[in-house]
Structure formats: C-alpha cells, structure tokens
Amino acid sequence: MKKCYLITASALISMTLNAPAADGAASFTKDCAKCHGADGKGATVMGKKLKCKDMTVEKPGDAQIEKAIKEGVKDGDKVVMKAFKDLSDADVQALVKYIHTLK
Numbered sequence: 001m002k003k004c005y006l007i008t009a010s011a012l013i014s015m016t017l018n019a020p021a022a023d024g025a026a027s028f029t030k031d032c033a034k035c036h037g038a039d040g041k042g043a044t045v046m047g048k049k050l051k052c053k054d055m056t057v058e059k060p061g062d063a064q065i066e067k068a069i070k071e072g073v074k075d076g077d078k079v080v081m082k083a084f085k086d087l088s089d090a091d092v093q094a095l096v097k098y099i100h101t102l103k
C-alpha cells in the first residue's frame with residue numbers, strides 16, 4: 001500500500017515538472033500576429049488598417065505590454081485592440097519576454 005502512494009506521489013511530481021511552459025512565441029503567433037505581424041512590425045492587412053505601430057521601433061515596456069493585453073488598447077473612444085482576458089499571467093509574462101526578443 002505504501003509503495004502505491006509513493007508511485008502516485010512521484011507520478012504527480014513529474015507531471016508538475018513536465019507541465020508545458022507558457023510559450024510566448026506560440027501565443028504571439030496565435031493571438032497577436034494577425035494585427036502586429038509575426039515580426040511585430042504591424043505590416044499586416046489588419047495592422048495597416050488599425051495603424052499598428054512597429055513594436056521593434058516603439059519597444060513597449062513590460063507594464064505597457066501587460067496593460068495592452070489585460071485591458072486592451074483604445075484610440076479615443078474606439079477599442080482598437082480588445083483585451084485578452086483568457087490569457088493566464090504566465091502567458092502574459094511569456095508574451096512580454098517574447099516581444100522583447102523582436103528585432
């Protein structure tokens with residue numbers, strides 16, 4: 001019986017350790033690239049229409065990126081980027097990191 005608990009416990013521990021890390025590149029491709037472009041330059045059809053700035057030039061800071069993702073972005077009264085409320089904090093942090101790697 002004891003052995004059985006041990007096996008369960010170690011299985012649980014290895015499951016936690018192997019949990020997939022939040023993948024900033026994948027989230028960016030999935031949620032952000034259609035406007036901001038895979039390279040963050042905003043040169044997509046949507047990006048041009050909505051006047052996305054070039055992230056590699058603007059270089060938004062951590063807090064600015066977090067705010068944009070969690071609260072969305074408005075141009076006056078018009079929402080130009082909706083908030084991504086279903087992204088976890090880990091996803092947001094991974095996106096922040098990823099955006100800083102864009103050149």
Ligand code: HEC
Binds near residue numbers: 034084
């Ligand atoms: C529907 C198109 C669209 C999508 C999808 C989108 N954005 Fe935006 N985003 C915009 C527009 C438009 C702006 C305002 C112009 C600008 O700053 O580039 C903006 C602005 C930003 C800014 C700058 C905010 C500021 O205060 O200057 C950041 C950072 C940002 N977006 C990150 C993201 C991230 C991360 C994602 C994916 C989770 C994403 N965006 C998805 C359209 C979009």
